[in-house]
Amino acid sequence: MALSIAFSPCPNDTFVFHALVHGLVPGAPEFDVTFADVDVTNTAAERGEFDLVKVSYAALPWLLDRYELLPCGGALGRGCGPLVLTRDSLDGDLTGRTVAVPGDRTTAYLLFRLWSADRPPARIEVVPFHRIMPGVAAGEYDAGLVIHEARFTYQRYGLTALADLGEWWEGDTGLPIPLGAILARRGAVDPAEAAGWIRESVRRAWADPAASREYVLAHAQEMEPDVVRRHIDLYVNEFTADLGPEGHKAVETLLGRAAAAGLTPTV
Known part of the structure; x- marks a missing residue:
């Protein structure tokens, strides 16, 4: 069987x-x-x-x-962590902004919550992964949390990496x-x-x-x-x-x- x-x-x-x-x-x-x-x-x-x-x-x-x-x-x-992407410079401030995330129990979103724990809250919307970068580029979302191959392709959408949560995690813990x-x-x-x-x-x-x-x-x-x-x-x-x-x-x-x-x- x-x-x-x-x-x-x-x-x-x-x-x-x-x-x-x-x-x-x-x-x-x-x-x-x-x-x-x-x-x-x-x-x-x-x-x-x-x-x-x-x-x-x-x-x-x-x-x-x-x-x-x-x-x-x-x-x-190492060097493979999730990225927070934006279309425009937000100077690190996501207060009240809509952030598209690929799932509410993903490691990416958990890292985002730990990273943003001391920051004012953003509005979170769960979005299928393949729609996140096009949605941020089109202005549907203020920011997007992306993983995997998006590390290599986000510039094609005219997006900017506001934060690399992998770099943050590794710098804070020294761990993969x-x-x-x-x-x-x-x-x-x-x-x-x-x-x-x-x-x-x-x-x-x-x-x-x-x-x-x-x-x-x-x-x-x-x-x-x-x-x-x-x-x-x-x-x-x-x-x-x-x-x-x-x-x-x-x-x-x-x-x-x-x-x-x-x-x-x-x-």
Whole structure:
């Protein structure tokens, strides 16, 4: 019987999971794949819909009763944090402004809330990720919170980076940024086995990048090959193979600060 797995169509996820979902990892089962943005998977995981699922680290406090965090396959790193973008210079003042965010339980939004904790409040609107930059450029929103490949393309929309929340986080904590996590549903998947499958999938992706190229590009939402390559280079790194002590400390620090600020339940 096939296991269900859900991850985004972003290049880092399709690159990491190509071998696993194409039957190239010895001993791994077949998978039924669902592609969905992380805001969708965060909600679906709360209902226990998938056996393996990519979610935001910020959503973990609501999910660990049903799922176990795997130490590999996710997105965590340096220089890869969310950006706050604007069309016009706001001099850092978002008071009363409308800010488009990609989901209310995303790590990007949690970092934004921690960053803006001592600032006057902005108006928040949850918007599908692909609509954020065009919406800010068109004046529908005063600012937008963006992730992933938007780091490489926001200038094309005439936008300016008001803040790099990754730089803020790293400067404040000295730790990498925990963005996306891979979870295994309790009782459905053996976590150690699943971690072994994913690590082998990552190893194969690095050993033969050309093998996954067609699959990655097919789901890359019209990204140019150079942007796809830069995206993978940034988000698939040593923490993808293993969180390690530094990765776990980054996760604990993020969720500890969030709980202390009353933004999430305590883990």
